Amino acid sequence: MSAPNVTYGFIGLGQMGHGMVKNLRQKIPEQSLLVIYDINKAVTEKFVAEHAKGNNVRIAASPKEVAEIADVVLTSVPQARHVRDVFLNPETGLLASESKPGRKILFLELSTIEVATSLEIAKKVEAGGHGEFVDAPCSGGSMGAESGSLSFMIGCSPELYPRVLEICKLMGKENNIFHCGKLGSGLQTKFLNNYLSSLTALATAETLNIALRGGLDIQLVNKVLNASSGMSFNSAVNNPVPGLTPGNPASKGYIGGFSMELCLGVLELGYQTAQNLGAKTVLGTPMLEAYRDAAKDPRFQGKDSKIIYKWLGGEDPVLH
Secondary structure, three states: OOOOOOOEEEEOOOHHHHHHHHHHHHHOOOOOOEEEEOOOHHHHHHHHHHHOOOOOEEEOOOHHHHHHHOOEEEEOOOOHHHHHHHHHOOOOOHHHOOOOOOOOEEEEEOOOOOHHHHHHHHHHHHHOOOEEEEEOOEEOHHHHHHHOOEEEEEEOOOOOHHHHHHHHOOOEEEEEEEEEEOOOHHHHHHHHHHHHHHHHHHHHHHHHHHHHHOOOOHHHHHHHHHOOOOOOHHHHOOOOOOOOOOOOHHHHOOOOOOEHHHHHHHHHHHHHHHHHHOOOOOOHHHHHHHHHHHHHOOOOOOOEHHHHHHHOOOOOOOOO
16 A cells, blocks of 8 residues: 555546546545646546545646655656657756756656666656656556556566566555566566557457357357357457447447557557568468558547457347
């Protein structure tokens, strides 16, 4: 449990951030102050209305103000350019706040961005005497964020990891939190996870589309998959076919979740990693081409990436 005198800051209350900061507020001591910031003021105001007790949640006017108040700062924003602005904007960024002797902030960067940007920011955090920087990307989607069951992949020093673990446990399950190695290793591991997850999502969508077109009972086929070697997270928990896993984005019109654009961005990073290492790939190229093509279609833009099922021509099944 966090100490009552620790002040937390959280920046980015989007699809993932909302669930994480909600769990953070619920699990830290009630008297601990939580400072939040998002470019969408309505989102922060709604959060305060729903989750604040007394004065234990404060809305900051900028990331800089968050850094001036918080001891631990967590950031969850969509892309590298947003991370750069949050940290490095000379007027409003986290590092625009003046570092104070004896006060060191712990920065947990939860976004999935290229390693080079993360390492650049980490160096500037250290050089400016602001504190310590950790890459801590997470997996589990908006459902995992809301339920507090996310997986975290941590890149930091062994000495710092125990403290980071205690913070991530507030938003995820301890058995799903991994120290992947030095700075950058958490992000590299996350790229690989998304690479595989996107492959299995596409394969699951293909398989069930074939089943539906073949006149099979798609619910029964999915039950068989989940009792057999074809089972994956995407068949059992977050299925791309509407209705097969009720409550997930596909079953809600592909609203929420991990957008096609963000998914494609992470896939590009994973694919480029393979190319840089000279690793032979067979499935990566056609997978990437499929997601690129789907992302160009206005019908799928802004929707959860599992809408790749619709790109394949998949229809909503009649369920019983």
